[in-house]
Amino acid sequence: MAISVGDLIRHIVIGIIVLILLIFGLKVWNKHKLEKQIIRELRDLAHPTTSFEANHTDDATSALFQSMELLHRAKVELDKEPAAILKEVFHGDDDGALFGKAETGRNAYANPLEEIIRKGLLRNYQHSRSLGLFSNGENRDNLADGKAPFIANGPSVGAKATIRYIIDPQVSPGVENLIPNMIISPPDLEAREKPTDLEITQAKDLIGDLDRARLIEREAGDRLRQHYEHFNNPAEPEPEPEEEPQPEPKPEPEDKPATKPVEEDDCPFVDPLPDNG
Numbered sequence: 001m002a003i004s005v006g007d008l009i010r011h012i013v014i015g016i017i018v019l020i021l022l023i024f025g026l027k028v029w030n031k032h033k034l035e036k037q038i039i040r041e042l043r044d045l046a047h048p049t050t051s052f053e054a055n056h057t058d059d060a061t062s063a064l065f066q067s068m069e070l071l072h073r074a075k076v077e078l079d080k081e082p083a084a085i086l087k088e089v090f091h092g093d094d095d096g097a098l099f100g101k102a103e104t105g106r107n108a109y110a111n112p113l114e115e116i117i118r119k120g121l122l123r124n125y126q127h128s129r130s131l132g133l134f135s136n137g138e139n140r141d142n143l144a145d146g147k148a149p150f151i152a153n154g155p156s157v158g159a160k161a162t163i164r165y166i167i168d169p170q171v172s173p174g175v176e177n178l179i180p181n182m183i184i185s186p187p188d189l190e191a192r193e194k195p196t197d198l199e200i201t202q203a204k205d206l207i208g209d210l211d212r213a214r215l216i217e218r219e220a221g222d223r224l225r226q227h228y229e230h231f232n233n234p235a236e237p238e239p240e241p242e243e244e245p246q247p248e249p250k251p252e253p254e255d256k257p258a259t260k261p262v263e264e265d266d267c268p269f270v271d272p273l274p275d276n277g
Helices: 005-046 048-052 057-077 082-091 112-130 137-144 197-212 218-232
Strands: 162-165 182-185
Touching: 005 048, 005 057, 005 082, 048 057, 048 112, 057 082, 057 112, 057 137, 057 182, 082 112, 112 182, 112 197, 197 218
Parallel strands: none
Antiparallel strands: 162 182
């Protein structure tokens, strides 16, 4: 039985619609699959054990670089802002959420560990963008491999990005392994004898966060705060020792009046000699 032209056109249109729906559905599925993959990998990299208990500094640095690449992929391929994808990492509906379902209401509890990790990742994402670390495929490949990318913006173009620390490891050994203590930076930062006001504030804020999360002892937090507070409140210089008073010179003895010498008479005799003539 021959198919009419109208039926043929109708079948073609239906076939095209079905094909479009299949393509659209496949894209949605692939996007959903990619989102799940990114969330799963970020959960491994942002886990409190990874963030605060890395065995080596290189492991922590590698995890930070990999996290930056995943946040960039979520932005470009999923059109999700870093804060939004991190919300799924921390409070997704599945059982793998790092901090369970987000609480709401007046008495909602915010896990201090989550706040520290979130702030550190978002801060470094902004630094990575400003330095142009997502600008080319080579950089993105380096980040995915956990390696330092090359800076593409600013005065340090062509140099490898490096890590500086919010809390100085020389003041508190071990903080160099904390991912939230790391800031992706250019390698040629000006050497300074003292941190800037902004760096002092960042350090004191992180110390307070670590204290509230009970990752450091209260005494350690107080000691670290005092270290950074002394930059704004330098110790007063010690007073110079007073000079011992010099003994007053003894008064010179007054000169005694000179004894007037006895004037000798021209003649040794009082009375003149009698005249014999």
